[in-house]
Amino acid sequence: MASTYEKLLSTVKEAAHTANLAENDYISLLSPEREMHISIPVKMDNGKIKVFKGYRVQHSTLRGPAKGGIRFHQDVNIDEVRSLAAWMTFKCAVADIPYGGGKGGICVTPSHLSETELEKLTRGYTRRIVSFIGPKTDIPAPDVGTNARVMAWIADTYSTYAGEFSPAVVTGKPLPLGGSKGRVEATGRGVLFATREILKKLNKSLKDQSIAIQGLGNVGGTAADLFYKDGAKIIAVSDASGGIYSEKGLDIPQILKHKKTGKKLDSFEGDFKRITNQELLELKTDILIPSALENQITEKNAANIRASIIIEAANGPVTTEADRILEKNNIICVPDVLANSGGVIVSYFEWVQNLQGLYWTEEEVNNRLENKMIEAFRLVWDVKETYNVSMRKAAYIKALKELVETQKALNII
Numbered sequence: 001m002a003s004t005y006e007k008l009l010s011t012v013k014e015a016a017h018t019a020n021l022a023e024n025d026y027i028s029l030l031s032p033e034r035e036m037h038i039s040i041p042v043k044m045d046n047g048k049i050k051v052f053k054g055y056r057v058q059h060s061t062l063r064g065p066a067k068g069g070i071r072f073h074q075d076v077n078i079d080e081v082r083s084l085a086a087w088m089t090f091k092c093a094v095a096d097i098p099y100g101g102g103k104g105g106i107c108v109t110p111s112h113l114s115e116t117e118l119e120k121l122t123r124g125y126t127r128r129i130v131s132f133i134g135p136k137t138d139i140p141a142p143d144v145g146t147n148a149r150v151m152a153w154i155a156d157t158y159s160t161y162a163g164e165f166s167p168a169v170v171t172g173k174p175l176p177l178g179g180s181k182g183r184v185e186a187t188g189r190g191v192l193f194a195t196r197e198i199l200k201k202l203n204k205s206l207k208d209q210s211i212a213i214q215g216l217g218n219v220g221g222t223a224a225d226l227f228y229k230d231g232a233k234i235i236a237v238s239d240a241s242g243g244i245y246s247e248k249g250l251d252i253p254q255i256l257k258h259k260k261t262g263k264k265l266d267s268f269e270g271d272f273k274r275i276t277n278q279e280l281l282e283l284k285t286d287i288l289i290p291s292a293l294e295n296q297i298t299e300k301n302a303a304n305i306r307a308s309i310i311i312e313a314a315n316g317p318v319t320t321e322a323d324r325i326l327e328k329n330n331i332i333c334v335p336d337v338l339a340n341s342g343g344v345i346v347s348y349f350e351w352v353q354n355l356q357g358l359y360w361t362e363e364e365v366n367n368r369l370e371n372k373m374i375e376a377f378r379l380v381w382d383v384k385e386t387y388n389v390s391m392r393k394a395a396y397i398k399a400l401k402e403l404v405e406t407q408k409a410l411n412i413i
């Protein structure tokens with residue numbers, strides 16, 4: 001079976017073919033520039049040393065420093081990190097922010113570690129990659145299983161080695177360390193902006209839509225909150241413990257309050273039906289927002305998807321084979337490289353603020369985010385119309401063109 005990265009490559013090659021690009025122009029993008037496999041020994045609270053496996057992949061630095069999050073999850077592996085790094089390259093090009101793509105990860109279940117163990121692990125990981133990251137080379141950020149606290153440890157460890165306070169080495173930091181207002185909510189907020197744009201194109205109003213959200217982490221949780229506040233009816237949500245469904249719409253504020261205490265959905269009580277994550281994906285709903293992990297909609301369940309629109313808040317939730325089935329069934333998919341770019345866009349704003357030492361208000365951050373997302377959406381839509389292709393293919397064509405332009409500009413010298 002083809003790996004996630006191989007499937008991603010087939011998407012890239014198909015887009016290049018449709019756009020009539022010469023292989024010479026994009027072939028370098030098919031192989032990551034640099035991959036690090038690292039082992040991180042940590043003395044656990046019980047005195048035993050445990051060695052964790054970690055990775056950092058810099059897929060491309062063609063358009064600027066590698067940029068992308070660090071994932072802490074038990075399923076992290078090199079194929080996943082490589083794919084996530086490549087998605088960042090295309091995402092940054094679609095959003096037109098001056099970065100390449102990178103990603104990192106550690107194979108760990110963060111909830112099984114104490115705070116001290118997690119800090120040691122993060123600092124150990126940072127020491128292993130310290131010569132390869134930096135504000136102008138590779139800039140990590142949060143992803144699944146990591147947060148502002150983890151970013152603070154990375155910034156602090158890096159700064160110690162650099163011999164100077166270097167907040168711009170990482171984004172998604174806590175506010176007192178140079179974090180940006182609006183960064184925590186940025187991906188979820190961007191998902192809302194992308195949804196509004198697609199609904200405008202289809203002459204639909206958010207208020208009339210039923211929505212199912214898979215995943216209630218930072219992205220899915222924020223999206224649920226913002227969609228609810230915007231008047232949408234959220235009929236289903238889920239986390240790793242399973243999902244809940246109510247045709248009348250769920251009480252999102254109560255659900256989020258429950259989740260904030262660290263509890264799972266399976267201990268939340270109320271007037272709804274319990275469903276599995278799989279059932280959530282196959283619900284009859286107007287909009288489906290997968291906000292968890294990759295490879296959720298595959299050739300096995302794609303034919304059962306009954307949503308009209310899929311907004312990819314997660315990275316890679318729909319496989320290449322599933323994409324074809326969805327397209328045949330006229331299901332519109334707003335691809336990850338566009339739909340979830342709000343996070344990295346505000347990461348870019350954070351980096352700009354760090355380099356300038358000048359900080360923006362939350363309103364300014366959100367307005368700039370909205371403008372960037374609307375513009376990226378418009379440009380992708382134009383390509384879609386020009387080539388008569390899916391939004392995913394259009395996004396890849398747009399990104400490839402940006403990357404090829406940069407490549408050509410370099411070759412002139």
Ligand code: GLU
Nearest residue numbers: 068069141143343344347
């Ligand atoms: N992890 C996020 C993503 O997949 C954010 C990356 C960043 O801000 O650099 O887009």
